[in-house]
Amino acid sequence: FFRRCAHQGGIAERKAMIDREHDLSITKQAEVLQISRGSVYYLPRPVPDADLAVMRRLDRLHLEFPFAGSRMLRGLLAAEGCKIGRRHVKTLMRRMGIEALYRRPRTTKPEPGHKIYPYLLRGMEITRPNQVWAMDITYIPMARGFVYLAVVLDWATRRVLSWRLSITMEAAFCVETLEDALALHGRPDVFNTDQGSQFTGADFTAVLAGNGIAISMDGKGAWRDNVFVERLWRSVKYEEVYLRAYETVSEARDSIGRYLDFY
Known part of the structure; x- marks a missing residue:
């Protein structure tokens, strides 16, 4: 049934087909219906309240200082009275998906099977929708x-x-x-x-x-x-x-x- 439904309707329709009482796990149903498991569950990750408070502050600091790495962000937090180690800051930054934004030499390789494409927009004049x-x-x-x-x-x-x-x-x-x-x-x-x-x-x-x-x-x-x-x-x-x-x-x-x- 689920394999047949995977070819019918859009993503929203396929999500509606998820049966939480079915013997087949929700993860397996999502896989067969070709939709992401995360979009089915839609639940926030359980994280300690103290970490959540720091993450909220890191989010604001990252917007204000996009060039700041874990060392600088730790210093900014310390200036506000928040005692936290640099490693902990780096861990929270990874969880949030943020990093210091500045050009630097590429010292790491892309994940196996992942190709990095060149930047095509430098000097391009953007003049119309869908360009x-x-x-x-x-x-x-x-x-x-x-x-x-x-x-x-x-x-x-x-x-x-x-x-x-x-x-x-x-x-x-x-x-x-x-x-x-x-x-x-x-x-x-x-x-x-x-x-x-x-x-x-x-x-x-x-x-x-x-x-x-x-x-x-x-x-x-x-x-x-x-x-x-x-x-x-x-x-x-x-x-x-x-x-x-x-x-x-x-x-x-x-x-x-x-x-x-x-x-």
Whole structure:
């Protein structure tokens, strides 16, 4: 039954087919229906309250000082009276999906099977919709937990074409967001992302290549390569997220959705 349904309807319809009372586990049902497990559960990760408080502060500091690494962020926290070790800061930064944003020599290799594509937008004049789309993920704090927000943005119009929330940064969640944008708005000439493993993996790049879309990737740690998405995050955080304390993921989804419609 589930394998037959996997070929019917869109992602929302397939999610509705999940039967939480079925003998087949929810994880297995999601796999067979070809949807991400994270998008089915939609629950914040259990994290100690003390860590959540530090993560919320790190999120604000990262927006103010995008060039700050774990050493500087630890110092900024210490100046505010928060005693925390640098290793702990690095651990929380990894969980949040943030890093210091500055150009540096590439000293690490991409994950096996993941290809890094060149940045194609330098000097390009962006003059029309669907010429260039960009995508990124950001951390969203909640009252008792957190989720991740992914968006696809049109560079010419600054319009948010599609977005999703997830409890993980897994590739499937990003692929679904991309597929939503393609289904609703056609396809761009160029698609730009950072070098995150979600975007360099074969599942994601295959969707772009299969639609004849040129793939562009930021320089490592170079936030200016995707500056319009960074501006969006700043607006989302200061005009929506930091003014709320979402109790549930559904509340976060509804409120963020209203804001993005306005944006």
